[in-house]
Amino acid sequence: MLKTLTPTLMIIPALWLTHPSKMWPNTLQYSLLAATTSLIWLKSTSEAPWTALNPHMAIDPLSSPLLVLTYWLLPLMILASQNHMMPEPLSRQRTFLSLLVLLQCLLTLAFSATELLMFFIMFEATLIPTLVLITRWGNQAERLNAGTYFLFYTLTGSLPLLVSLLFIQNNTGGLSLLTFPLTNFQLASTHGNNLLWLGCLLAFLVKMPLYGMHLWLPKAHVEAPIAGSMILAAVLLKLGGYGMLRVLTLLTPLTKNLSYPFIVLALWSLIMAGSICLRQTDLKSLIAYSSVAHMGLVVAGILTQTPWGAAGALTLMIAHGLTSSALFCLANTNYERTHSRTMMLVRGTQLVLPLMGTWWLLATLANLALPPLPNLVGELLVIITLFNWSPWTLLLTGAGTLITAAYSLNMLLLTQRGPTPTQTLALEPSHTREHLLLALHFLPLLLLTLKPGLVGG
Incomplete structure (x- = not known):
């Protein structure tokens, strides 16, 4: 490590001491x-789950x-x-x-x-x-x-997370992930423990963020x-x-009963954030709300507490990380040239920057989970897990997938197609730096299609 x-x-220290021309x-x-x-961390040679162990860190x-x-x-x-x-x-x-x-x-x-x-x-x-x-x-x-x-x-x-963790440490004597499975710590279903469960989860639901805590x-x-x-x-x-x-591994017996409202809220998050994306005019805001929608699916996958749900959530997190980062880079290339994030003002840029149009197409298709990209693998694993949990979830996940496709294609058409305004005809051409940046986003994404087990295993 x-x-x-x-x-x-x-x-x-290297960048503070180096010559200005060589700094970047x-x-x-x-x-x-x-x-x-x-990259060597992806290949675990040990039979035990933990590798690269030292007193405070491990993988x-x-x-x-x-x-x-x-x-x-x-x-x-x-x-x-x-x-x-x-x-x-x-x-x-x-x-x-x-x-x-x-x-x-x-x-x-x-x-x-x-x-x-x-x-x-x-x-x-x-x-x-x-x-x-x-x-x-x-x-x-x-x-x-x-x-x-x-x-x-x-x-x-x-704050509730800190209080909850200190309470658990007080009861068990330690919070080490290596030794915790051996402590046989079980939470009885009482009102206090229910609040403890909620306190542990709240910080992560805000960070994800779940709809309602996403502002x-x-x-x-x-x-x-x-x-x-x-x-x-x-x-x-x-x-x-x-x-x-x-x-969630520390709070085992409680999650089974308490996670129901949060799974429903996560699926509602998928629908609501997707619907907000359909009426966004600001490009960066649209990509941000699409992250809220994707994270709703991740939360639902994790809360089902099944191996497929966890594997799907992790695969989707990695794939979404690369895709949304690439989309923000593309939005930034537009912004650096036009100084506007409004989609209607940067229409028809495919005529002016045709290579960038190709990257836009790739990023949009990755965002709407086109096969065989890992985005699809993650989404399918989560959707199948949720369907096994309750067949009714198919209505919400199906609607969410349709809305995702709608706003992704709408974003592509609004930014790339249509009549090109006169002010965008004289744009600065795209740079090799920008193409390299986008290639380095999509290369791992495409390589993961060959072995998705690296991230979902």
């Missing part, structure tokens, strides 16, 4: 090297795909941010890159923590760099408001710079799913 974490942390290429090179090294089949996704995203964020960060003073560029690397290290510690209190501390610590990214490098004046929403929604949900997400996405949007969509939302998968 430390073989990868320490070099990543050392990128910070060097940081990109080091982060790509760390990302390539992290198992649940955390390794999320860790690799986190590492893969750092070079992509650096590539995406390079253009709009160039006019900034050098010290601010260095601070920006340092924040990205720091966020990467905190996420690594969160996903590899073997102790639940350490996970909680890292879960909260990721707030600070993200908040600075949104409030300092956001686009509009609304960014302070978005930062406040982001901070208070997450903190309000996290911070569109605001944060719309106001954040491109790197902020990418890390929010691809990794920070997945912290919620990962936390749920970890914590």
Whole structure:
């Protein structure tokens, strides 16, 4: 673990000491090297589930795909941010890159923590760099408001989680994920324990976010710079799913009865967030609401407490991370040229930027879960699990799938087809950097179609 974490942390002094002209290429090179090294975690040679053990960190089949996704995203964020960060003073560029690397290290510690209190501390610590990214490098004046929403929604949900974890630790003597299965801890069905169950889950449902607790997400996405949007969509939302998968194992007997309303709410979230997407005019807001819809399916898959549900949720989280990040990159390429996120004002760009049109098509098809992409594998696993749980869920999941296809294709048609306005005819051509960035999003997605077991196993 430390073989990868320490070099990543050392990128910070390296970028402060390096020559300004070499700063961006060097940081990109080091982060790509760390990302390539992290791929070794996908191959577990040990018979035991936990590998790379040290006193505080370890990797198992649940955390390794999320860790690799986190590492893969750092070079992509650096590539995406390079253009709009160039006019900034050098010290601010260095601070920006340092924040990205720091966020990467905190996420690594969160996903590899073997102790639940350490996970909680890292879960909260990721707030600070993200908040600075949104409030300092956001686009509009609304960014302070978005930062406040982001901070208070997450903190309000996290307080009951802390109390619940301390209560469990007091009763069992420890919160280590390695030894907890041996403690034989069972929660009786009392009102106090029901509240404990809810307290444990609330922070993760806000982070996912579930519909009704989602108001911070569109605001944060719309106001954040491109790197902020990418890390929010691809990794920070997945912290919620990962936390749920970890914590629900501690609350075994209660989940069976208490999860019903939340599964229904998660499926309602799929319908409602999808319907909101159908009437969005702002491109980034549409992609943000589509994340809420996909996360509804993930929450439902996790709460069914079956191996297929968990595997489907994890596959969908990884596939959605890459797809939504790619969509935000595409929205950013439009924004950098037209300085507008309104879809009606950037119509018909396929005529002007035909190669970008191809990436738009690929990203849209991945978003609506086209076979044989892992998005479809994840969605199918969750939908089959829910159908076995209750056949009535097919109505909601079927409607959700139809709405997803409708808003995805609507987004593609509105941005790429139609009459091209005169102001968009003289756009700057697309750069190799942008094509490389999108290729690095879709390459892992396409490679996972050959072996989806790497993330869903």
